[in-house]
Amino acid sequence: MRILIVEDEPKTGEYLRQGLREAGFVVDLAQNGTDGLHLMEHSEFDLVILDVMLPGLNGWQVLHAMRERGLQMPVMFLTARDQVEDRVKGLELGAEDYLVKPFSFAELLARVRIILRRGRSGNEPTRLKVADLDLDLLRRRVSRAGKRIDLTAKEFGLLELLMRRQGEVLPRSLIASQVWDMNFDSDTNVIEVAMRRLRVKIDEGHDTKLIQTVRGMGYVLEAPEDQ
Amino acid sequence: MLRHLSLTSRLTVFFTIVAATVVLGLGYLLLLATDQHFKELDRTTLEDKQHLIDEILTKSNSLGDARSRLSEALNHHHGLHVLVKVPGGDVIFQTNGFGDLAKDFSADSIQGGHAQPTREHGEGDFHAVHSQSSPGYDQVKRLDVTVAIETAHHQKFLTELQGKLVIYAVIATLISGVLGWIAAHQGMAPLRDMKTRAAGVTGQQLERRMPVEAVPIEMADLARELNQMLGRLQEDFLRLSEFSSDLAHELRTPISNLLTQTQVTLSADRDAPTYRDVLASNAEELQRLARMVSDMLFLAKTERGVDLPNKERFSAAREVQALLEFYDAVADDKRICLSTHGDGQIYGDRLMFRRAVSNLLSNALRHTPKEGVVQIAIVASAKTTEITVENTGQDIDPLVLPRLFDRFYRADPARSHPDSDGTGLGLSITKAIVEAHGGNASARSGGGKTQFTLSFPH
Numbered sequence: 001m002r003i004l005i006v007e008d009e010p011k012t013g014e015y016l017r018q019g020l021r022e023a024g025f026v027v028d029l030a031q032n033g034t035d036g037l038h039l040m041e042h043s044e045f046d047l048v049i050l051d052v053m054l055p056g057l058n059g060w061q062v063l064h065a066m067r068e069r070g071l072q073m074p075v076m077f078l079t080a081r082d083q084v085e086d087r088v089k090g091l092e093l094g095a096e097d098y099l100v101k102p103f104s105f106a107e108l109l110a111r112v113r114i115i116l117r118r119g120r121s122g123n124e125p126t127r128l129k130v131a132d133l134d135l136d137l138l139r140r141r142v143s144r145a146g147k148r149i150d151l152t153a154k155e156f157g158l159l160e161l162l163m164r165r166q167g168e169v170l171p172r173s174l175i176a177s178q179v180w181d182m183n184f185d186s187d188t189n190v191i192e193v194a195m196r197r198l199r200v201k202i203d204e205g206h207d208t209k210l211i212q213t214v215r216g217m218g219y220v221l222e223a224p225e226d227q
Numbered sequence: 228m229l230r231h232l233s234l235t236s237r238l239t240v241f242f243t244i245v246a247a248t249v250v251l252g253l254g255y256l257l258l259l260a261t262d263q264h265f266k267e268l269d270r271t272t273l274e275d276k277q278h279l280i281d282e283i284l285t286k287s288n289s290l291g292d293a294r295s296r297l298s299e300a301l302n303h304h305h306g307l308h309v310l311v312k313v314p315g316g317d318v319i320f321q322t323n324g325f326g327d328l329a330k331d332f333s334a335d336s337i338q339g340g341h342a343q344p345t346r347e348h349g350e351g352d353f354h355a356v357h358s359q360s361s362p363g364y365d366q367v368k369r370l371d372v373t374v375a376i377e378t379a380h381h382q383k384f385l386t387e388l389q390g391k392l393v394i395y396a397v398i399a400t401l402i403s404g405v406l407g408w409i410a411a412h413q414g415m416a417p418l419r420d421m422k423t424r425a426a427g428v429t430g431q432q433l434e435r436r437m438p439v440e441a442v443p444i445e446m447a448d449l450a451r452e453l454n455q456m457l458g459r460l461q462e463d464f465l466r467l468s469e470f471s472s473d474l475a476h477e478l479r480t481p482i483s484n485l486l487t488q489t490q491v492t493l494s495a496d497r498d499a500p501t502y503r504d505v506l507a508s509n510a511e512e513l514q515r516l517a518r519m520v521s522d523m524l525f526l527a528k529t530e531r532g533v534d535l536p537n538k539e540r541f542s543a544a545r546e547v548q549a550l551l552e553f554y555d556a557v558a559d560d561k562r563i564c565l566s567t568h569g570d571g572q573i574y575g576d577r578l579m580f581r582r583a584v585s586n587l588l589s590n591a592l593r594h595t596p597k598e599g600v601v602q603i604a605i606v607a608s609a610k611t612t613e614i615t616v617e618n619t620g621q622d623i624d625p626l627v628l629p630r631l632f633d634r635f636y637r638a639d640p641a642r643s644h645p646d647s648d649g650t651g652l653g654l655s656i657t658k659a660i661v662e663a664h665g666g667n668a669s670a671r672s673g674g675g676k677t678q679f680t681l682s683f684p685h
Contacts, residue, residue, distance in 0.1 A: 102517040104510075154552055180553040184582045185518050187650055188589040194556040215503075216510025 001116055002026040002044065006036035006062065007051045007078070016049065019105050020112070033057030037065055045073050046116055050095075052079035052086070063093050074115050078103075106171035106217045113168060128163040131223035133202065133210055135163055144202060154179060155198050162211065162221035171218040195219055234418075235411045242407025247400040254392035261388060265381040269354045276301070276374045280309060281360045284372075289364050294320050306377035308353070314371050354378050417442035421450065433461040473635045477519065477651070481512050519650040526634070526652060529659040535576040543605045543612055543683075544570035546581050551603075554588050563592060564600045571607030573683050575664045580683075583660040584614060586653035587679045591618035594677070611666065615680045623672040631670050632658040657681070 003025045007013035010031075017027045028043070030036035033054050040048065048066075052059035063075055074096040079086060081100075090098045096115045099108060128135040132145045140156060142149045151159065157179045162170065172191040176182040180190075195211065203209045212220050232240070283300060287293035293311075297320045301309050304322075311320040355375035362370060421437050428435050436457060437450035492505045547567050558565040573580055584603075591601045599619040606613045623631070630636050635651040657679075658668040666683040 100521070102513075102520065104514060104517070152555075154555070176553070181549065182553055182581065182585065183578055184585070185521060186582070186585050186589060187518065187653060188554070188557065188585075188592075190553055190557050190589075193560050197556055197560070215507030216514065217507075 001046045003047045004028045004045045005049045006030045008054050033062040040071050048075045050075055050077050052077055104171050106169050110174045130163055130166050149201050167222045169214045169217045169220045238411035239408040243404035246403030250396040250399045269376050273356045273374050277358055280372050284360050284362045287363050308375045310373040312371050417446050481516055485512055522650050522652040526656055526659055529663050537576050540574050541577050543573050547603050550585055557592050562598045563595050567603040569605035571605050571612030573612055579660045583657040586657045587616040591616050595620050611682045611684050613682045615678055617678045628670045
């Protein structure tokens with residue numbers, strides 16, 4: 001998976017490149033829109049991360065120029081401006097997503113993965129399995145090491161999200177949005193409490209702890225041998 | 228063109244026009260009346276003379292007698308001319324200097340003794356009457372009598388009067404213009420005073436006000452309105468500057484923590500887990516800062532009065548239900564009984580509504596002791612839908628209640644950096660959202676229960 005970052009702020013660009021590279025992507029960085037367009041025309045990218053406020057050509061203009069030249073790769077906007085009109089404009093122009101600075105890296109990574117996954121349409125699995133944890137989507141049953149675990153509807157949804165995205169660190173805001181449809185930052189510890197309760201049901205009594213807290217980032221579900 | 232004139236100039240112009248009209252009108256009336264009066268006087272004089280002549284003629288016993296009597300009675304009258312003659316024939320009597328008048332006032336113009344209009348003759352104007360009378364010495368004979376009076380001195384008087392009136396009118400108009408200007412200028416004094424005061428109002432001196440008592444009634448309203456405007460501005464300005472300093476203060480503590488912690492960590496070699504720990508702690512702190520900044524921006528945007536672009540009609544109960552599911556785990560954890568009843572329609576932004584109620588719920592759950600109760604009541608009335616979040620717990624000081632919605636306000640000052648990583652903006656955001664919908668937020672506390680009510684208009 002190859003990603004192009006167009007970002008004029010050198011520090012931000014460098015950190016994004018490092019972070020995405022470490023997450024397993026091939027990353028190119030352009031400092032301005034013109035260089036970005038040049039790179040896009042000469043190599044294949046799966047995703048372009050575009051800063052809106054660029055010197056010379058701004059993000060909107062770059063996207064416009066891309067579509068004019070028939071470059072159809074998905075685009076994610078980064079911006080320091082949080083105006084509804086901007087958001088609407090970005091999405092109207094055909095951007096896949098819109099992230100407002102300051103954002104957490106975990107959030108960016110999670111969204112990048114969502115966009116990249118959209119492109120690949122595969123058969124929806126009916127069963128998710130991580131180590132000895134088994135989730136049956138049709139019968140809505142969960143068992144670990146063959147032993148049935150009772151979950152509430154929301155706990156089931158939470159576990160399903162973690163298992164579908166196993167190995168990915170999911171930030172709290174993404175979890176709140178995906179499981180509870182709460183699309184705003186709230187200053188509650190709801191996610192912590194919900195995760196703690198889920199963890200008790202899933203991991204208690206087992207030697208291998210599947211659900212991990214990544215401090216300052218979010219939560220991840222993975223089998224220890226994958227680490 | 229009037230629009231470009233100052234108010235004082237306009238008033239002066241109006242005053243002058245009014246004064247000129249009045250003075251000229253009066254002058255014209257005066258001239259007319261005087262003229263009328265003179266004519267009346269002339270007519271009376273002429274009639275008197277007519278009678279006199281008639282009497283003399285009637286009493287005279289011969290032509291010579293009539294002549295000498297007429298001459299005696301009339302010749303020394305200056306400006307009076309008399310002609311007595313036989314119709315179409317000899318002149319019986321004529322005053323000196325009547326001369327050519329005879330032609331003008333000829334017999335053919337006699338009309339039964341009525342006064343003829345004034346005629347111009349030679350150097351002067353005359354007013355004449357004709358009549359016929361029979362002399363005493365010859366009862367059968369009828370004589371034409373013409374009496375004329377010079378009106379030149381009247382005309383002269385009138386002309387002089389006219390001239391004087393014009394001069395007076397000009398002077399009076401000029402004086403009233405000047406007086407008008409002075410009056411207008413004086414009248415505008417309160418306005419200039421207000422202008423001076425308004426010029427003195429700056430960011431630092433917003434407490435200045437317009438003088439309401441000192442200005443005329445018409446301007447008092449304006450002054451009062453301006454004062455109210457200044458009051459609102461001052462309030463907003465104060466809030467804004469307080470807010471800025473609050474913000475700086477709120478940011479200073481976490482930034483200073485971050486800086487210290489990072490520098491201390493850098494000052495010596497540490498092992499990997501320590502670094503990870505520090506970074507994680509920094510990340511947490513930074514996330515809180517980031518959220519605070521987003522909250523601030525959201526608040527600024529909402530308070531500025533956004534036009535909610537995604538307005539729709541939705542059921543409050545359904546949104547509250549979704550929130551209850553979200554907070555279910557937290558409530559369960561503290562064994563708090565969380566419930567809702569009632570329903571109502573809301574016309575607004577669904578996401579914003581959720582956020583507003585979510586802040587109230589999170590706040591209520593934070594302050595409810597274990598095994599307490601949090602209830603959400605939705606009551607729809609004719610005009611509003613009210614959402615009340617009630618929780619059990621310690622009463623809140625009534626003095627503190629109205630401040631709860633202030634930014635960064637925390638009821639307990641000791642917990643200026645609470646373990647629950649709130650930004651201190653939750654309730655302000657809730658209030659701003661409700662107000663953006665045209666509603667209002669209020670808080671009550673007493674008897675071990677605290678209520679927050681959001682009232683949304685339909």
